Amino acid sequence: MKTKFDPLKYRPDFPILKQKIHGYPLVYFDNAATTQKPKMVIDAIKNFYERDNANVHRAIHQLGERATEAYEKARKTIAGFIGAESEKQIVFTKGATESINLVASAWGRKYISEGDEIIVSEMEHHSNLIPWQLLAKDVGAVLKILPINLDGTLVFNEFEHILSNKTKLIAVTHMSNVFGTINPIKKIVSMAHDRGIPVLLDGAQSVPHLPIDVGFLDCDFLVFSGHKMCGPTGIGVLYAKINHLENMNPYQGGGEMISSVWLDNATWNEIPHKFEAGTQNIAGAIGLAKAIEYLEYVNMRDITLYEQDLVTYTINKLMSIDGVVIYGNAPARGGAISFNLDDIHPHDLAHFLDQKGIAVRAGHHCAQPIMRKLNLAATTRASLYFYNTVEEVDYLAEQLVEAKKFFNL
Amino acid sequence: MDAEFRELYQEIILEHSKSPRNFRRMEDATHKLEGRNPLCGDQYTIYLKIENGIIADISFEGSGCAISKASASVMTSVLKGKSIAEAKKLFEQFHDIVTGVKTTGDDTDISRKIAAFSGVAEYPVRIKCATLAWHAMRNSIEGVTNSVTTEEK
Numbered sequence: 001m002k003t004k005f006d007p008l009k010y011r012p013d014f015p016i017l018k019q020k021i022h023g024y025p026l027v028y029f030d031n032a033a034t035t036q037k038p039k040m041v042i043d044a045i046k047n048f049y050e051r052d053n054a055n056v057h058r059a060i061h062q063l064g065e066r067a068t069e070a071y072e073k074a075r076k077t078i079a080g081f082i083g084a085e086s087e088k089q090i091v092f093t094k095g096a097t098e099s100i101n102l103v104a105s106a107w108g109r110k111y112i113s114e115g116d117e118i119i120v121s122e123m124e125h126h127s128n129l130i131p132w133q134l135l136a137k138d139v140g141a142v143l144k145i146l147p148i149n150l151d152g153t154l155v156f157n158e159f160e161h162i163l164s165n166k167t168k169l170i171a172v173t174h175m176s177n178v179f180g181t182i183n184p185i186k187k188i189v190s191m192a193h194d195r196g197i198p199v200l201l202d203g204a205q206s207v208p209h210l211p212i213d214v215g216f217l218d219c220d221f222l223v224f225s226g227h228k229m230c231g232p233t234g235i236g237v238l239y240a241k242i243n244h245l246e247n248m249n250p251y252q253g254g255g256e257m258i259s260s261v262w263l264d265n266a267t268w269n270e271i272p273h274k275f276e277a278g279t280q281n282i283a284g285a286i287g288l289a290k291a292i293e294y295l296e297y298v299n300m301r302d303i304t305l306y307e308q309d310l311v312t313y314t315i316n317k318l319m320s321i322d323g324v325v326i327y328g329n330a331p332a333r334g335g336a337i338s339f340n341l342d343d344i345h346p347h348d349l350a351h352f353l354d355q356k357g358i359a360v361r362a363g364h365h366c367a368q369p370i371m372r373k374l375n376l377a378a379t380t381r382a383s384l385y386f387y388n389t390v391e392e393v394d395y396l397a398e399q400l401v402e403a404k405k406f407f408n409l
Numbered sequence: 410m411d412a413e414f415r416e417l418y419q420e421i422i423l424e425h426s427k428s429p430r431n432f433r434r435m436e437d438a439t440h441k442l443e444g445r446n447p448l449c450g451d452q453y454t455i456y457l458k459i460e461n462g463i464i465a466d467i468s469f470e471g472s473g474c475a476i477s478k479a480s481a482s483v484m485t486s487v488l489k490g491k492s493i494a495e496a497k498k499l500f501e502q503f504h505d506i507v508t509g510v511k512t513t514g515d516d517t518d519i520s521r522k523i524a525a526f527s528g529v530a531e532y533p534v535r536i537k538c539a540t541l542a543w544h545a546m547r548n549s550i551e552g553v554t555n556s557v558t559t560e561e562k
Contacts, residue, residue, distance in 0.1 A: 022411065343427075347449045347474035347538065348418075355414050364450050377450040377472045407475070408423055 001313065005306035007389050010298060013038040014387060024357030027392045032177050032205060032336045032383030033361055034227045037291070041230060044290035045283045055279055057256060071282050074289035075272075081292045082222065083213035084239055091245070091272040092280050095236035096204040097127040099223035100171070102238055102275060103200055104131040106248040107221075108169070114140035117166045121146040121154055121183075122373060123176045126366045128202045132171060146172070148373065152179025152328030159191060170199045174206035178365050178381070179328025180311070180336040182206070189218050198244070204228055208385075209307055209334050211300040214239055226284060231291035235284030238275070245271040252277040303386045310384055310393070311335045317397045323404065327379055335384035338365070341400055344407050346380040352406060356399045416528035417535070418475065421483075426475035431468040431485035438466075443556035444545030446537055451477045455545045464488050464496060467546075474538050480526060481542030487519045493550050499523070500547045506530070507539045 011017055014036045019026050028036060048070065054063035056071045072087070079087040093099045112118065118132050122145050136143045144162040147155045154172075170192050175182050185201060192199045198220035203212065207222075208229035214222055221244065226235040240248075250257055250268055254277030259267040268274045295303070314337060318324045323342035341349055350362035361381045364371045371377065382396060435441075435456035443454045451473030458466040467485045472478075484503075488496050503523050505511045509530030529539045537559040548557045 345472075345474040345478075347451070348476070351532075351535070352414075355411055362449065371450065377452065406418070408427075 001309045001390060003302070003305045003309050005302050005309075005386070007306070007387050010038075011387050011389075013040070013294075015039055015042070017387065021357040021359075022355050027358040027388075027395060029382040029384065029388065029392070029396065030359045030361050031385040031388075032228070032365075032381065034233065035208065035230050035385050036387070037232065037287075038230055038294050040294055041232065041287050041290045045232060045287045048283045048286050053283075056282055057273070067282055070286050071280070074285040077289040077292050078237055079239075081212075081296070082207065082239060083215045085215070086242065088271050089239050089242060089245065091238040091240070091275045092285050093223075093236045093238055094234050094281065095225040095227070096202060096223040097131075097225075097236075099221075099236055099238035100128055100200070100202070101131045102251045103221050103223075103240070103248075104135045106251045106275065107244060108132075108135045109139065110247070110249050112136075112139055112141050112168045115166060116141045116168045117144050117162075117164060118142070119144045119146055119159075119162060119167055119170045119172075121172050122148045122369055123152065123154070123179065123181065123367070124171070124173055124369075125177050125202065125204065126368070127204075128171055128173060128200075129369070141168070142166075148370070150374065151330060152176060152181045153330045154181075154183055156184070156187070159188075163191075163195065163197075165195075167195070167197050170197055171202070172199065173202040173204075175203075175209070175334045175336075176328065176330075177205050177336055177383075178338050178367050178370050178379070179330060180333040180338075181328060181330035182210070182332040182334055184332075185217055185219065193218065205334065205336065208295075210304050220244055226288035226291065229288075229291055230294055231288035232284050235281045235288045237288075242271070245275075248275075250277070251275045254278045256280075298386060306386055307335045307384055310388060310390070311337065313390060314382065314384065314393045314396075317393055318400070321397060321400050324400065327374060327376075336381060337383065338379040338381045340376070340379055342404060342407075344403060346378040348407065349380050349400075349403055352403045353396070353399055356395075356402070358396055358399060360396075413528065413531050417532060419525050419528065421522070421525045422475060422479040425479035425482040429469075429478055429482035431489070432470060432482065433468045434470050435466060435468045438468075440549045442545045442549035442553060443471075444541045444548075444558070445556055446473070446477070446541055446559040448559070449474065449538070451538060451541055453477070453481055453542050453545060455481070455542055455549055457546070457549055459493065459550065462493050464491050464493070469542060473541070476526075476529065476535050476538040477541050480539045483522050483525070484542050484546060487522055488546070496550060497547065500543050503543055504540060507536050 052066040054067040056068040075087040075090045189199045200221040201219040203224040207224040222239040227233040257277040327338040346362035438456035439459045440457035445452045453471030456468045469481045507529040
């Protein structure tokens with residue numbers, strides 16, 4: 001290990017990691033699905049409900065003021081974390097999935113019409129594929145697919161062939177939840193912008209693990225989820241450039257998103273409130289802001305460097321086991337590692353590992369087109385976070401060898 | 410290793426999953442149905458040749474975990490030559506065993522084979538794996554032709 005980062009310094013902050021599963025210490029390797037929560041995030045949510053709970057932007061009373069202040073402060077914290085110029089660019093949603101659906105509905109329905117084209121990559125999570133399929137079907141647009149290589153990288157040169165003067169949007173993931181691939185976003189954005197095409201970046205897997213600066217990336221939309229970055233479930237973010245947010249239609253109708261309402265008409269609140277109809281997940285936003293404070297205290301740069309080290313260590317360790325096949329071999333990659341072990345079905349392997357206290361994911365990872373491309377029904381996935389240790393990786397490797405014995409291989 | 414977990418993966422289950430019986434496509438099947446478990450990607454097609462109310466031949470193909478594959482394999486080996494009424498009865502017996510409702514109550518060769526799946530009852534998440542092929546078989550003989558998934562009965 002090259003970095004001096006010490007995960008043991010942070011592990012005590014996560015109450016859930018202290019438990020045993022089937023008599024073994026919990027080894028949590030399912031971080032691409034959701035991460036664990038530090039005590040300060042849990043406490044922030046508890047404190048909000050115990051001391052400050054009220055609806056926001058409505059009440060003149062003390063609690064209403066406190067809740068509104070905390071909610072809007074959370075927006076500022078998030079804006080700062082991703083380098084947004086203004087907190088007005090931060091729309092709260094329930095997660096990356098809702099953020100993409102919001103863009104597909106409020107932006108897509110206004111700007112994409114019959115015969116237009118939307119480009120997505122073949123490695124997208126279903127959440128960055130299905131909303132575009134639905135939109136394309138509804139308005140008569142065409143979904144174009146940027147293919148992937150078998151090593152889990154984009155066939156970048158194919159862009160030339162599928163881009164056209166009808167392309168209205170490129171929606172692509174920053175980091176693959178199956179292969180761990182980090183895509184060349186700067187290159188994609190600059191190529192798209194040369195042609196006046198906006199880019200939506202799915203940051204569900206990247207924002208928790210890499211320092212993000214939307215000014216540098218220059219993407220038009222960035223979506224991510226709170227629960228994959230030490231925050232609570234049910235809260236997520238849509239970042240967008242101001243002009244897009246100003247021009248987009250509302251998403252859902254209701255309270256808070258309006259300016260003036262008559263029985264037959266209404267005008268919209270200013271951004272970002274135009275997109276936040278109804279009472280929002282206030283405690284969730286506050287919890288996410290606290291998670292970000294925590295990640296900044298650990299330091300995003302250190303997290304990235306440590307995880308790079310740990311993922312290299314893990315891949316080498318797994319490759320040293322006879323019968324392990326790893327899917328994805330991109331030069332730039334994060335900590336989602338998909339693999340198979342001999343002929344052991346991932347479902348059986350994950351169940352065996354669970355008996356030893358190890359939590360991994362088995363299945364298609366909400367990316368069935370990738371599985372089809374690799375001619376696989378499923379893979380096992382170990383996904384890392386900064387609180388994972390070299391010792392846990394060694395233990396996983398040990399237990400994979402045990403699994404081979406158990407299944408008589 | 411925990412004894413209950415070893416019980417789940419008994420030798421007979423591992424053996425059937427590695428060398429599944431009747432693991433082939435059937436060109437002259439009278440009944441054919443796909444069963445899928447969308448959560449883990451298990452996918453099997455069950456083929457039946459039913460003549461005069463008797464299962465003259467039964468086979469399957471597809472992929473999935475050891476439990477689902479062994480279950481499909483054992484199912485084909487016990488159902489060959491049985492009547493439709495007997496097949497439905499065995500479905501009920503198998504279902505009772507994997508959900509822990511009751512044992513077979515006798516000690517025939519067939520009972521012993523399906524009793525190997527009694528360990529499944531300790532692991533509710535694996536019940537769908539064990540019953541996937543059986544549901545496809547039952548739906549197929551009842552005339553269903555669209556594929557069935559574990560998310561519906």
